Amino acid sequence: MRYEPVIGLEIHAQLLTATKIFCGCATTFGAPPNTNVCPVCLGLPGALPVLNRRAVELAIRAGLALGCRIQARSIFARKNYFYPDLPKGYQISQYDQPLAVEGRLELGPDARTRYVGITRIHMEEDAGKSLHHGLPDSDRYTAVDFNRAGVPLIEIVTEPDLRSAADAAECFSRVREILVALGVNDGNMEEGSLRCDANVSVRRVGEATFGTKTEVKNVNSFRFLQKALEYEIERQIDVLESGGRVVQETRLWDSDLGETTSMRTKEEAHDYRYFPEPDLQPLDVPQAWVEAIRSTLPELPEERKQRLMAAHGLSDYDADLLVRLITGGADYFERVVAAGAQAKAASNWIQGEIRRRLKELGRDDMSAVPVTPEALAELIDLAERGVVSSTVAKDVFDRMWTTGRRAKAIVDEEGLAQTGDTSAIAALVESVLAENADAVEQYRKGKTNVIGFLVGQVMKKGKGRIDPKVANQLLRDALGGAASSPGA
Amino acid sequence: MPHSSAHSARALRDAIANGQLTAEAACQAALDRIAARDPELHAFHTVFAERALERARALDRSTGPRGPLHGVPIALKDNITVAGTVTTAGSKMLATYRPPYDATVVERLEAAGAIVIGKTICDEFSMGSSTENCAFGPSRNPWNPDRAPGGSSGGSAVAVAAGMTPLALGSDTGGSIRQPAAFCGVVGLKPTYGRVSRYGLIAYASSLDQIGPFATTVRDAALCLDVISGPDPKDSTAAAVEPPKFEAALTGDIAGLRVGVPRGWLREGVDTEVMARFEESLATLERLGAVVSEIELPHSRVAVPVYYLVATAEASANLARFDGVRYGYRAPDARDLGEMYDRTRDQGFGPEVKRRIMLGTYVLSAGYYDAYYVKAQQVRTLIRRDFDEAFADVDVVATPTTPTAAFPLGALRDDPLKMYLADTFTVSAPLAGLPAISVPCGWTDDRLPVGLQLTGRAWDEATILRVADAFERTRH
Numbered sequence: 001m002r003y004e005p006v007i008g009l010e011i012h013a014q015l016l017t018a019t020k021i022f023c024g025c026a027t028t029f030g031a032p033p034n035t036n037v038c039p040v041c042l043g044l045p046g047a048l049p050v051l052n053r054r055a056v057e058l059a060i061r062a063g064l065a066l067g068c069r070i071q072a073r074s075i076f077a078r079k080n081y082f083y084p085d086l087p088k089g090y091q092i093s094q095y096d097q098p099l100a101v102e103g104r105l106e107l108g109p110d111a112r113t114r115y116v117g118i119t120r121i122h123m124e125e126d127a128g129k130s131l132h133h134g135l136p137d138s139d140r141y142t143a144v145d146f147n148r149a150g151v152p153l154i155e156i157v158t159e160p161d162l163r164s165a166a167d168a169a170e171c172f173s174r175v176r177e178i179l180v181a182l183g184v185n186d187g188n189m190e191e192g193s194l195r196c197d198a199n200v201s202v203r204r205v206g207e208a209t210f211g212t213k214t215e216v217k218n219v220n221s222f223r224f225l226q227k228a229l230e231y232e233i234e235r236q237i238d239v240l241e242s243g244g245r246v247v248q249e250t251r252l253w254d255s256d257l258g259e260t261t262s263m264r265t266k267e268e269a270h271d272y273r274y275f276p277e278p279d280l281q282p283l284d285v286p287q288a289w290v291e292a293i294r295s296t297l298p299e300l301p302e303e304r305k306q307r308l309m310a311a312h313g314l315s316d317y318d319a320d321l322l323v324r325l326i327t328g329g330a331d332y333f334e335r336v337v338a339a340g341a342q343a344k345a346a347s348n349w350i351q352g353e354i355r356r357r358l359k360e361l362g363r364d365d366m367s368a369v370p371v372t373p374e375a376l377a378e379l380i381d382l383a384e385r386g387v388v389s390s391t392v393a394k395d396v397f398d399r400m401w402t403t404g405r406r407a408k409a410i411v412d413e414e415g416l417a418q419t420g421d422t423s424a425i426a427a428l429v430e431s432v433l434a435e436n437a438d439a440v441e442q443y444r445k446g447k448t449n450v451i452g453f454l455v456g457q458v459m460k461k462g463k464g465r466i467d468p469k470v471a472n473q474l475l476r477d478a479l480g481g482a483a484s485s486p487g488a
Numbered sequence: 489m490p491h492s493s494a495h496s497a498r499a500l501r502d503a504i505a506n507g508q509l510t511a512e513a514a515c516q517a518a519l520d521r522i523a524a525r526d527p528e529l530h531a532f533h534t535v536f537a538e539r540a541l542e543r544a545r546a547l548d549r550s551t552g553p554r555g556p557l558h559g560v561p562i563a564l565k566d567n568i569t570v571a572g573t574v575t576t577a578g579s580k581m582l583a584t585y586r587p588p589y590d591a592t593v594v595e596r597l598e599a600a601g602a603i604v605i606g607k608t609i610c611d612e613f614s615m616g617s618s619t620e621n622c623a624f625g626p627s628r629n630p631w632n633p634d635r636a637p638g639g640s641s642g643g644s645a646v647a648v649a650a651g652m653t654p655l656a657l658g659s660d661t662g663g664s665i666r667q668p669a670a671f672c673g674v675v676g677l678k679p680t681y682g683r684v685s686r687y688g689l690i691a692y693a694s695s696l697d698q699i700g701p702f703a704t705t706v707r708d709a710a711l712c713l714d715v716i717s718g719p720d721p722k723d724s725t726a727a728a729v730e731p732p733k734f735e736a737a738l739t740g741d742i743a744g745l746r747v748g749v750p751r752g753w754l755r756e757g758v759d760t761e762v763m764a765r766f767e768e769s770l771a772t773l774e775r776l777g778a779v780v781s782e783i784e785l786p787h788s789r790v791a792v793p794v795y796y797l798v799a800t801a802e803a804s805a806n807l808a809r810f811d812g813v814r815y816g817y818r819a820p821d822a823r824d825l826g827e828m829y830d831r832t833r834d835q836g837f838g839p840e841v842k843r844r845i846m847l848g849t850y851v852l853s854a855g856y857y858d859a860y861y862v863k864a865q866q867v868r869t870l871i872r873r874d875f876d877e878a879f880a881d882v883d884v885v886a887t888p889t890t891p892t893a894a895f896p897l898g899a900l901r902d903d904p905l906k907m908y909l910a911d912t913f914t915v916s917a918p919l920a921g922l923p924a925i926s927v928p929c930g931w932t933d934d935r936l937p938v939g940l941q942l943t944g945r946a947w948d949e950a951t952i953l954r955v956a957d958a959f960e961r962t963r964h
Contacts, residue, residue: 039587
């Protein structure tokens with residue numbers, strides 16, 4: 001019996017505001033415990049929340065970039081539960097009227113383009129942090145740090161459209177990439193500014209209804225998300241195959257054990273008793289504000305990749321690498337092209353020489369490259385025009401990297417330009433032919449591809465400063481046209 | 489006699505301004521009066537004698553511009569935060585709690601030159617109509633110490649009625665200013681929801697709570713509202729509406745003013761003496777040129793149950809923060825977190841608060857939310873709509889403030905439903921967000937005061953103040 005998994009994600013992302021969502025306290029990470037606090041975020045009696053407009057703006061940015069409709073009116077609600085790190089005994093969140101709804105995210109395109117529906121994006125405040133260990137009296141007390149309480153979050157909820165653990169990981173990764181490109185979130189999963197929970201069920205292929213789902217928590221990396229889901233999918237299939245039923249529950253991923261364990265069942269689930277937050281007005285977002293924010297959206301990575309492919313004829317692989325794998329790669333590429341270089345050559349240089357050197361430095365961002373895009377364009381131009389050979393061009397690039405000098409200066413001062421002096425090359429050709437009688441013999445017998453070897457020998461003698469096209473032509477002339485030239 | 493309007497805030501301020509009196513002397517006089525009367529009446533939970541006198545002396549020394557309440561002592565209900573002073577909201581939970589910040593109204597009062605002299609007794613977290621639900625005790629009615637002063641802002645009403653301070657602030661959620669004002673024979677005003685900042689008011693029911701003044705005269709209430717009202721960036725529900733000058737609205741002229749009386753609602757059971765004082769008041773208004781007519785407010789008959797669903801739902805969340813974690817009472821010797829919560833809240837809250845938290849929790853629970861909370865909000869909308877329709881034909885709505893005069897302390901203690909009915913005529917205005925004032929309108933045979941309630945259009949405190957002032961002038 002074949003099964004398919006059905007997966008939906010809930011992604012919590014901290015908004016990159018300077019201050020908290022309902023008060024003026026700083027959001028800086030790593031401050032001494034309980035220093036970024038005030039009556040509002042400590043939930044002192046009588047204190048009241050006031051909504052941070054910048055947080056709303058960032059949430060709208062995320063909503064627009066994920067293809068959502070921004071609701072003209074959304075409502076904050078109280079989510080009631082007791083926990084020591086929750087100062088008011090309720091979290092201010094949004095419930096049945098979230099800020100953004102009905103979005104869509106594209107996965108791939110690879111073998112097949114898939115779309116993941118975005119059910120909703122709502123705003124909420126973060127809770128504080130309970131410290132159960134590591135303090136002198138941790139055997140008797142739990143300490144609470146409220147610096148994080150009131151930090152603005154968005155929760156992005158997807159439709160149950162994902163059908164594999166790998167797709168779920170790609171979805172999470174794609175959302176992260178978009179939020180970072182927007183300046184909405186810093187993408188830092190270790191510090192907890194981006195977190196993900198997954199709802200997963202399995203069903204027999206072809207079945208229309210969903211199976212019973214479990215919620216997997218604590219999967220804060222793409223790899224853990226994929227592994228946790230793979231584990232959970234297998235577990236659920238095993239339960240069904242052995243005649244059992246999947247229990248609706250919340251399960252915690254343990255990355256050390258490599259398994260999920262039950263945290264609480266549906267019967268133990270909270271009744272959050274949501275109701276509209278009477279301390280805040282409904283959030284009204286005029287369409288003009290939405291449009292103003294829309295006009296400031298940057299080009300998103302996937303859009304840029306598609307544009308690079310269309311405008312410059314780059315392959316999917318090349319464009320993906322420039323946009324996603326090297327930070328600043330696409331910007332650099334476009335500046336090289338803008339300075340007059342041919343796109344394919346620019347892409348090759350970035351992916352070849354530059355990437356190799358970055359790897360040596362242990363870096364993956366273009367800010368570590370000392371050669372400006374304009375300087376690279378100049379070098380590419382010299383190579384394209386045949387002023388230097390490709391071998392020499394790499395040497396020149398080396399020197400540009402270490403000395404910061406420009407390509408033309410290096411070539412001129414060190415006499416690295418290829419010689420176009422036919423008589424000088426002809427002399428080299430003559431000596432190469434004399435030294436390689438075997439190859440000449442083979443050529444004459446019709447094995448014309450040895451010409452490459454002979455050109456190489458001429459180049460070697462000329463220490464790279466010879467135009468290989470001229471060498472090729474002179475060799476062919478000297479060998480007397482026994483084989484037809486392949487149109488060189 | 490409990491009070492004399494010769495010691496109105498305005499008269500006191502003018503006497504200080506004229507040099508007849510220093511702020512320090514005025515403050516000392518208030519402290520003396522408290523020392524003489526409070527052992528019996530118990531209006532105050534805390535008195536800041538030193539803090540108040542120091543401030544008074546500083547005011548006397550200052551040569552800068554004088555605020556409209558320069559040197560006037562004022563008492564605050566003990567659910568309004570004053571930085572560094574104990575603020576209990578009438579609860580054991582906060583018996584030793586000292587907030588680190590001032591409520592917005594406190595900042596505004598002090599900027600206007602008022603001297604906060606102490607904190608008054610109130611029902612725990614404003615839940616009650618007699619101050620008997622206060623952990624620190626009831627206050628007593630100055631007209632008859634065996635009678636309840638009303639609640640929940642009972643201590644503030646007593647402080648003003650007994651002449652201890654010319655002004656006091658209370659908070660009104662379902663009648664907690666107007667009902668004690670009526671019981672104690674003083675003026676009590678609940679402003680339009682959003683007129684006065686709630687920042688620093690310990691919440692009972694956030695969509696209903698509103699701070700307002702007690703005073704011996706309508707003019708003092710208007711003066712105080714002038715000082716405390718207006719937009720506040722710290723309270724999103726404080727409307728961005730600049731208030732008018734309320735004191736300037738008191739022209740004494742109400743000729744042609746239309747007064748609506750919801751006769752159908754009043755048939756619910758009003759004490760005969762209270763009803764008699766009410767009819768006399770209507771006659772007085774007519775003599776002043778007002779036109780009295782009958783109106784319908786059909787849904788106000790169910791205002792009490794609607795109120796007890798909405799208010800308790802909000803309270804169940806508002807009071808969740810009292811968990812023993814960060815401040816306030818924490819039960820000793822709990823073995824784990826659950827036990828700490830259970831014991832802290834069991835020992836820290838009184839029975840009425842627990843009753844309302846449980847009711848509110850139930851109202852919001854899965855499966856009951858639509859039947860109770862949503863339904864109550866729908867009826868709340870109908871109550872508001874009734875008023876909107878009525879205000880097409882009339883300018884103010886008049887009712888007795890309470891169905892009876894002050895009841896004996898202890899009489900309703902064990903009968904919460906009967907206690908809730910003391911709010912019959914006062915819960916509609918907060919549910920509809922409207923301003924309402926209680927102004928003294930006579931006495932029962934037992935020499936207990938009776939209050940006339942006037943409810944106005946949203947943001948139109950000016951009209952109810954003008955009517956109440958014109959009415960009050962006929963009685964002095």
